[in-house]
Amino acid sequence: xxxxxxxxxxxxxxxxxxxxxxxxxxxxxxxxxxxxxxxxxxxxxxxxxxxxxxxxxxxxxxxxxxxxxxxxxxxxxxxxxxxxxxxxxxxxxxxxxxxxxxxxxxxxxxxxxxxxxxxxxxxxxxxxxxxxxxxxxxxxxxxxxxxxxxxxxxxxxxxxxxxxxxxxxxxxxxxxxxxxxxxxxxxxxxxxxxxxxxxxxxxxxxxxxxxxxxxxxxxxxxxxxxxxxxxxxxxxxxxxxxxxxxxxxxxxxxxxxxxxxxxxxxxxxxxxxxxxxxxxxxxxxxxxxxxxxxxxxxxxxxxxxxxxxxxxxxxxxxxxxxxxxxxxxxxxxxxxxxxxxxxxxxxxxxxxxxxxxxxxxxxxxxxxxxxxxxxxxxxxxxxxxxxxxxxxxxxxx
Numbered sequence: 001x002x003x004x005x006x007x008x009x010x011x012x013x014x015x016x017x018x019x020x021x022x023x024x025x026x027x028x029x030x031x032x033x034x035x036x037x038x039x040x041x042x043x044x045x046x047x048x049x050x051x052x053x054x055x056x057x058x059x060x061x062x063x064x065x066x067x068x069x070x071x072x073x074x075x076x077x078x079x080x081x082x083x084x085x086x087x088x089x090x091x092x093x094x095x096x097x098x099x100x101x102x103x104x105x106x107x108x109x110x111x112x113x114x115x116x117x118x119x120x121x122x123x124x125x126x127x128x129x130x131x132x133x134x135x136x137x138x139x140x141x142x143x144x145x146x147x148x149x150x151x152x153x154x155x156x157x158x159x160x161x162x163x164x165x166x167x168x169x170x171x172x173x174x175x176x177x178x179x180x181x182x183x184x185x186x187x188x189x190x191x192x193x194x195x196x197x198x199x200x201x202x203x204x205x206x207x208x209x210x211x212x213x214x215x216x217x218x219x220x221x222x223x224x225x226x227x228x229x230x231x232x233x234x235x236x237x238x239x240x241x242x243x244x245x246x247x248x249x250x251x252x253x254x255x256x257x258x259x260x261x262x263x264x265x266x267x268x269x270x271x272x273x274x275x276x277x278x279x280x281x282x283x284x285x286x287x288x289x290x291x292x293x294x295x296x297x298x299x300x301x302x303x304x305x306x307x308x309x310x311x312x313x314x315x316x317x318x319x320x321x322x323x324x325x326x327x328x329x330x331x332x333x334x335x336x337x338x339x340x341x342x343x344x345x346x347x348x349x350x351x352x353x354x355x356x357x358x359x360x361x362x363x364x365x366x367x368x369x370x371x372x373x374x375x376x377x378x379x380x381x382x383x384x385x386x387x388x389x390x391x392x393x394x395x396x397x
Contacts, residue, residue, distance in 0.1 A: 004206075102119060
């Protein structure tokens with residue numbers, strides 16, 4: 001049976017996570033927060049040198065463990081140069097367009113403390129530049145950071161303690177609506193982290209038993225492609241990534257239900273693990289859809305590229321305007337959390353995966369190759385063979 005998810009807990013965790021700045025490279029505080037919450041839930045978090053988290057929930061067997069991974073780092077920016085007017089040139093942390101940076105309120109983190117500011121286009125005043133405000137190209141070379149401090153020159157900015165390489169965190173502008181929609185930057189992947197915490201809370205609350213250990217992983221550098229490269233241990237046989245699915249023209253993702261990714265730009269996800277997710281959705285009556293992402297990668301890719309021989313799959317919450325002004329609906333968050341918890345307690349289907357290397361093909365998986373059964377063709381009346389226009393549909397024979 002589907003394990004009930006505490007929706008209030010999930011949304012409270014998301015709100016708390018969004019309140020903590022954590023662009024890649026500046027994640028210490030969100031790591032501390034997640035570690036405290038994992039301890040409160042009864043798990044023992046372990047940290048890598050740089051702060052990726054692993055918390056193992058014990059199952060009936062250690063070998064052939066499962067991993068469920070999300071990432072705590074977000075997009076952001078760094079100071080590239082201090083300009084003669086005292087403002088800052090920026091470069092992005094992660095891949096995102098300067099189109100979504102214009103007008104953003106930010107925090108600049110320096111060795112001497114934090115400063116506030118706003119990212120503006122170079123030609124920001126219509127009273128001065130008239131139509132040039134609209135014709136200025138889009139790009140990081142065409143924006144600058146105005147600091148909310150007394151500075152009109154590069155020397156004055158440096159005197160404040162601001163320097164090249166300082167981290168710039170982008171405000172979230174978070175809004176939780178009564179109709180279930182949530183608007184915020186950095187839902188990728190703070191929503192995924194909240195989903196994982198909610199799934200852990202549900203498993204602990206119900207004292208759910210799992211067939212193998214579950215490694216809950218929280219990575220700190222997914223947005224720059226590093227992700228789960230160094231936090232996957234040898235016991236893990238399969239890994240489920242929780243991240244966003246892009247709802248946009250040409251995509252099949254949705255802000256409702258679960259989106260199961262069949263492939264991303266690195267290629268197909270594991271056939272058997274992905275099919276298991278589909279089966280679990282059907283068995284537990286969790287609404288879902290499938291999608292393929294062409295310009296997308298996740299923690300799964302970084303784990304495989306690091307040489308880990310594991311099965312990987314990606315389950316997503318639909319997100320509109322990803323890496324921009326993002327929006328999700330709580331229906332997707334709860335749906336994904338139900339699937340994650342169902343996956344954690346589900347039986348192991350491929351026993352052979354306990355071993356990294358096995359002799360021969362005994363117990364090895366198979367994929368269907370036979371022709372599909374098809375219904376026999378049935379004759380139709382001449383009226384039924386006519387093209388259907390905008391009128392009533394013909395009756396089905």
